[in-house]
Amino acid sequence: MKIMRVVQTLVSTNRIDSMGHRPLLVVQEKEGGTPSVAIDAIGCVPGDWVICVGSSAARDAAGAKDFPSDLTIVGIIDHWNP
Amino acid sequence: MKIMRVVQTLVSTNRIDSMGHRPLLVVQEKEGGTPSVAIDAIGCVPGDWVICVGSSAARDAAGAKDFPSDLTIVGIIDHWNP
């Protein structure tokens, strides 16, 4: 799993049906790094340091074996000093 | 998921049968970066900033559990300033 920071929410009105209305978050491994998009399975806010799971595990973690995610936030880190 | 920009369509006449006639798009994380090829599940045009899913999720997102994709466009981003 990766340690990433939540940067902002992402609006995508035109998306595939199977994604439903799940919130999308922009996350980054470090400031200025490449941004990725994660499904939030926890309820976090910009600024949180979180644990993101990838691979097929991201799908179950998002709530269903056939959910179209390859990066899902599965935990908020209590304390993190990058 | 990755944030990528649609660059152009890609013509591949000689392809495996299971790909059907699905449109292929060249996408890039940033200008001058390595180009990738994605299946379009939304209907987007060159210049759009899109959300691309990889891993096994790319297959279902392309429409079928056995579709041969490892990168599928699942959403268009409403506003994005890279």
Next chain:
Amino acid sequence: MKIMRVVQTLVSTNRIDSMGHRPLLVVQEKEGGTPSVAIDAIGCVPGDWVICVGSSAARDAAGAKDFPSDLTIVGIIDHWNP
């Protein structure tokens, strides 16, 4: 599989249910490198050099086909000089 070093334990109180109370460890390929988070399936301590498996294998290795892990520690290396 990757050769990584256990750096510290990681506390994440707010996590998805399917992760249970399994210990999370911060691991690194080399000092100063990008930290990752792994599920410990062996019982190791900070300083150990370990073998980490990714992909779908990380799930079974963590104990169940539907466990949300993409990086699981599957062995402790007896001797390693990086």
Next chain:
Amino acid sequence: MKIMRVVQTLVSTNRIDSMGHRPLLVVQEKEGGTPSVAIDAIGCVPGDWVICVGSSAARDAAGAKDFPSDLTIVGIIDHWNP
């Protein structure tokens, strides 16, 4: 999917049974880049620019759900100027 160029065929006499006698091709994203090995599902020749699929999709694309491939050539690109 990745855009890669076919460099040469690769001879591996001693291989696992499940690979059969399928031809193996060395492919590269760019000249001088790291070479990878792909299964050819199309019939291409050195010099061709091709589309390579990875992940679990590479297995079905190679012809069978249990084929041991993580990179399979699924299409030849008609025109490509890298």
Next chain:
Amino acid sequence: MKIMRVVQTLVSTNRIDSMGHRPLLVVQEKEGGTPSVAIDAIGCVPGDWVICVGSSAARDAAGAKDFPSDLTIVGIIDHWNP
């Protein structure tokens, strides 16, 4: 698949049960590069240039659908000049 060179065997006495007593080999894409650990499905020795498969294919290639490998050696290359 990746082209890698076998560097040495790796001893890991304390490992998860599902790995059995399968030999573990340290492999590298190039001299001085990051070492990875692969399961040997062929029978190779240090110095051999080999083909390594990742993803879920690494599991079947190691001998069983639930084997905890994400990198398995599936062939020895007859001649290779890196």
